[in-house]
Amino acid sequence: MAVPVLVAPVVEKSVPVELRAIGNVQAYATVAVKAQVTGELTSVQFKEGQEVKKGDLLFTIDPRPFEAKLKQAEANLAKERAQMQNARRQAQRYGSVARKGYVSAEQYDQVAANAEALEASVRADEAAVESARLELKYCSIRSPLDGIAGAVKMDRGNIVKASDKDNVLVVINQVRPIYVCFSVPEQHLPQLKKHMATRKLEVLATIPGEEDHPSRGELSFLDNTVDMATGTIQLKATFSNADKVLWPGQFVNVLLKLTTQEGALVVPGEAIQTGQDGPYVYVVKPDLTVEYRPVVLGRSTENAVVVEKGISVGEKVVMEGQLRLAPGMQVKIVDEEAGRSEENHP
Incomplete structure (x- = not known):
């Protein structure tokens, strides 16, 4: 039968000749925002989780002490400049009479040295003014990149310290573009290097449950060493992530396209x-x-x-x-x- x-x-x-792996999404850039001057935090200009642009104002530190410091530095500079100009004129007068023998060379040298010292003082005061202006500028803390702001870690009214590594104000993650990191067995390394040398390799990243909507990117990094403990090599792909589907910390299914077998x-x-x-x-x-x-x-x-x-x-x-x-x-x-x-x- x-x-x-x-x-x-x-x-x-x-x-298609493809490699599959599990990948982890990582921010394209991460910045821990800290204060660069010490003072009272007077305002927070954004909301947690908000998308911020490069240059957006995030925090304000009380600027009044720094404004006073700048005014004092500018006043010192003005005084030193006036004294320097007077010393220059005096040095010119002494120079003309010293050549005729009316004053001693020692007296002329003393006047000339005083003029040079005042010129050096003016340069130091100019640097002090620039430093005061910079400190005043640091009172306005702005976003260094486009990204997503995390939780606010210091509220208004707190005293913040300059470059305090233990008191980050907020962490900003850049998510457009974004990275997906994954590893493949080391036996694929020769193929990878061969195809990477000739063209950009396409990478698809899929969120579990969203298999019909993969994100497309390009392989952008091949690590310079094989992990001896696991026998794998790390790779990194860059995705434009225009729709912000990929999010830092996510696990995704990765498909790396190497070539096509005819x-x-x-x-x-x-x-x-x-x-x-x-x-x-x-x-x-x-x-x-x-x-x-x-x-x-x-x-x-x-x-x-x-x-x-x-x-x-x-x-x-x-x-x-x-x-x-x-x-x-x-x-x-x-x-x-x-x-x-x-x-x-x-």
């Missing part, structure tokens, strides 16, 4: 069976008997397997009903779509 089976043809097609022989994954001697398929012959055929497998795709050796294009392989088969048995091919069957009639 013929055994009913479902079959599929062996087809020749182009198959003319590959492909069968459904259901057709492949595993025996004591390795993988095999049942091939349906023209007389509707089956033949046991050992095969050498290549890479797998989503719904199919590449067969490197053992079958030919156009042959039919059994993809359902193998458990009731043995070599040489008679089969009938069930057409699942139309509900028809082909039988061998003597």
Whole structure:
């Protein structure tokens, strides 16, 4: 009695050569915002979780002490400049009379040295004014990049200290663009280097449950060493993330496209069976008997397997009903779509 089976043809097609991994989303840049001057925090100009632009005002430190310091520095500079100008004029007068012998060289040298000292004092006061202006500018703490602001860690009214590493005001993460980091086994390293040398490699990142909406990016980094503990090498892909689908800290499924294998022989994954001697398929012959055929497998795709050796294009392989088969048995091919069957009639 013929055994009913479902079959599929062996087809020749182009198959993408891909690597799959689990990746972790990382911010393109992360900045921990700190105060650069000491003073009272007088205002917070944003909300937690808000998208901020580079240059946006985030915090304000009481500027009054720094305004007073700047005015004092400017006044000192003005006084030193006046004294310097007077010393220069005096040095010029002494120079002209010293050449005629009316004053001693020692007196002239003393006046000239005083003028040079005042010039140095003016340069120091100019630096003090610039420093005071800079400190006053630091009272307005602005975003250094486009990104998403995290939790506010210091509220209005607190005294903040300059460059206090223990008191970060807020952390900003840049999410457009954004990175996805993942690792692949080291045996793929030669292929990676070969294909990276010729073109940009496309990377797809998919959030679990959102398989129909992958994000597209490009491989941008290959680590310079293999992790000896795991035998893997780290890679990093850059995504524009214009829609902000990817978020720092997420885990995503990663698909790295290396190249395309042309003319590959492909069968459904259901057709492949595993025996004591390795993988095999049942091939349906023209007389509707089956033949046991050992095969050498290549890479797998989503719904199919590449067969490197053992079958030919156009042959039919059994993809359902193998458990009731043995070599040489008679089969009938069930057409699942139309509900028809082909039988061998003597």
